[in-house]
Amino acid sequence: MKDPAALVVFTTQRSGSNFLGSLVLQSWTYGWLGEWLNPPYEMEERQRIGLSPEAGIAAYLGAVSAARRTPEKGWAIKLMPDHWERAREQFLQESPNEIKEKELFRTLFPEVVPVYLYRRDTVAQAVSLSIAEQTNQWRGL
Numbered sequence: 001m002k003d004p005a006a007l008v009v010f011t012t013q014r015s016g017s018n019f020l021g022s023l024v025l026q027s028w029t030y031g032w033l034g035e036w037l038n039p040p041y042e043m044e045e046r047q048r049i050g051l052s053p054e055a056g057i058a059a060y061l062g063a064v065s066a067a068r069r070t071p072e073k074g075w076a077i078k079l080m081p082d083h084w085e086r087a088r089e090q091f092l093q094e095s096p097n098e099i100k101e102k103e104l105f106r107t108l109f110p111e112v113v114p115v116y117l118y119r120r121d122t123v124a125q126a127v128s129l130s131i132a133e134q135t136n137q138w139r140g141l
Helices: 017-029 039-049 055-066 083-094 101-108 122-135
Strands: 007-008 075-079 112-116
Touching: 007 101, 017 101, 039 055, 055 101, 055 112, 075 101, 083 101
Parallel strands: 007 075, 007 112
Antiparallel strands: none
């Protein structure tokens, strides 16, 4: 059986990604669905795995992938637009070779199971985001 790929959840804030993450974790195939490219989490994860802040984004994702793989060899990442844009820019600055835009994602995530998560009720999503920002309460009770 082929090893499971990275589970990449493309999403935005307040879309239900924490709930999805709890379900993914229960599967034992992909492990924790982390925001590994969110700057505060990225700093913590670099420290946890012993990777210097100077290491490039490709090296960082490779190290996270290795450190976060489950016994079934899968790992998961939550990818929000601003996290991807920052990682993309950083990789393009670090890359010694010219890389085509369409090849960039596959370079950083060679084996991918994509999930596109969105919330149909965008008004409720905006209200939820406003409440979370005001209360600093980001996870449901």
